[in-house]
Amino acid sequence: MxxxxxxxxxxxxxxxxxxxxxxxxxxxxxxxxxxxxxxxxxxxxxxxxxxxxxxxxxxxxxxxxxxxxxxxxxxxxxxxxxxxxxxxxxxxxxxxxxxxxxxxxxxxxxxxxxxxxxxxxxxxxxxxxxxxxxxxxxxxxxxxxxxPGRGGRIVTVCGMRGGVGATTLAVNLAALVAESTKGHVALLDLHLRGGSAALMLGGKPGSGLRVALEEPERADALLLDRVAIPVSERLRVIAAEEPFDIDPAPTPEGVRNVLDLLRARFNVIVVDLPMPPTAAERMALSMARHRIFVLGPDLASVRDAEAARKLVSGLGVATPPILALNREGWRGGLRTALIEEGLGTGFDLRIPDLPAQIPAAANLGKLALNECPAFRRALQPVAAELFGGKRAVEPKRLLGFWRRRARGEAAVAAVS
CATH class of the missing domain: 3.40.50.2300 (Response regulator)
Incomplete structure (x- = not known):
């Protein structure tokens, strides 16, 4: 042989x-x-x-x-x-x-x-x-x-424009991942003014997140523990609710430090990210393992999705974003086939238009995931693809048996 x-x-x-x-x-x-x-x-x-x-x-x-x-x-x-x-x-x-x-x-x-x-x-x-x-x-x-080093995986969720449902998707995706994988999940809302992730879950954020993002030298795990709002045994929300007359100034170093601290404590970090992002928020995009772009069935979403893809490509990210179409079938909206033709690619996630169930759940501080079976069914495939599969154990790096044999043959040839 x-x-x-x-x-x-x-x-x-x-x-x-x-x-x-x-x-x-x-x-x-x-x-x-x-x-x-x-x-x-x-x-x-x-x-x-x-x-x-x-x-x-x-x-x-x-x-x-x-x-x-x-x-x-x-x-x-x-x-x-x-x-x-x-x-x-x-x-x-x-x-x-x-x-x-x-x-x-x-x-x-x-x-x-x-x-x-x-x-x-x-x-x-x-x-x-x-x-x-x-x-x-x-x-x-x-x-x-x-x-890739040890630590939790970062997933950013970005709406191509306001009102397309990115925060709703981020909140419910985080909850679904925590429920289905039994892992520890953090939901980080970087909308420091007017963010609604904590509101959707019935939580009241404090001001510690802004301090951590602006002054990274003051941020540590204990600060984030105090800031984190418990939603369930496996899900925590980290958010802020700054007054409108305050101009938060998060730094790229602050974002990196916060995400590194969260990666050490959580298996998955879902980031609700403003779009277009500032320099600090672009740090989160560059650190993410996955980037979900949420579009509505309208022309502005298609335009901004192309700009967002160019932005991510300029950050040196080769992996394409995950494209999600929210409110598919919305009366008066663009047909899905027409949007895909404009984008030059298909959607990884499609969420039907649910004009009654989704707003009702948000106003009650409840998860749309639990109130609307159609919404759960729409989210499950992408959640399973990203997090649902069991991962193989990562061994120490070994030489493949072909390379081991090749090196052995080379050694014999050198001796002879």
Whole structure:
């Protein structure tokens, strides 16, 4: 077996002839998660429908890609199939395995014993693909210095203009994530004057947030604990209610410090962000793992969405925003197909027009999530994609079994 593998390696195609990334996946949902999670790689991602057995048959004839993603779902002898894959691939290929089995023993067999780069179990999300695959590819290419650090994930929610429902979405998304994942969630409202996140949840904010944002040297975890408004056991709101005759002056350093403190205490931080953002608020955009842009079915939203996308691109962010259309079907509003044509892309989230239920819930200080089943159904897919999937355990960085073998062969060649 070793001798046969060495022969395969010697016949390897030049690097220039190899696909940058090839994936064999068995379902459409996994393909969508892979493409959105690796959106910064653009057209270099090639996805084919099939499992690891299809990959083995194809790579017997084709050049080995630089990065290979294979699906072992439904394969009885997945470990044996991986051994066969090693026999037809060149030693320097990076291999990521996707499957449905979530037990730790199976994970250890693939990563620790066989030495694959990572095993990710389904359902895939754009988040675990970006973190476990995209960040490692970027690090290997020298465009990222380190893998993502420990700490909670930041999600910004921005309305393309006032009144499109961004705060409603942010409040209910935070509550849904806390409910469904049982994680600790913080909802940070950066509308320091006139913000309504705490109001929607029946809370009364104080003035400590403004101090933390303006004078980062005075902010610490104890201050944020005093400022945080408990909504439930797993959800806290951090907000302010400054008078209209006061001009808050948050600094980029203050925003970074507050978010770093929150990342150390919470699994997820949902940020209700004003748009267009100031320099301080742009810091939150640059730190976010995900950015949700909320549009209404109107021409101004389409115009401002394009400006917001250019803004985010100028911050050096490659991952495209998540586009949410609120009040779909609003009488007198633009048709969804026409908006998508103007944007040049489709929506990740669509919320129907609910003119009675949503305002009623907000006025009563209740979650629309609990008062309106249609609203819950609309939010669930994006919440599940971002946070609902179980995440694979992140091991210490190991050499893949192809690279380990290649280094061993190089060492033998040097000695001889």
């Amino acid at each position: 070793i001798r046969a593998r060495e022969g395969k390696a010697e016949a390897a195609s030049p690097q220039a002839d190899r696909l940058p990334l090839l994936a064999y996946l068995t379902d459409e949902a996994s393909e969508a998660a892979l493409r959105t999670g690796l959106a910064e790689l653009g057209g270099t991602v090639q996805v084919r429908r099939g499992d690891i057995r299809h990959a083995v048959r194809a790579l017997e004839r084709e050049a080995t890609p630089q990065v290979l993603v294979v699906d072992v779902s439904g394969v009885d002898d997945a470990l044996g199939a991986l051994e066969k894959l090693a026999g037809v691939c060149t030693p320097d290929a990076r291999v990521f395995v996707v499957g449905e089995r979530a037990d730790i023993g199976f994970y250890r067999s693939i990563v620790h014993e066989l030495g694959a780069d990572e095993y990710i179990f389904k359902p895939l999300t754009r988040d675990n693909i970006a973190m476990l695959v995209g960040a490692r590819i970027a690090q290997e290419a020298g465009v990222a210095e380190t893998l």
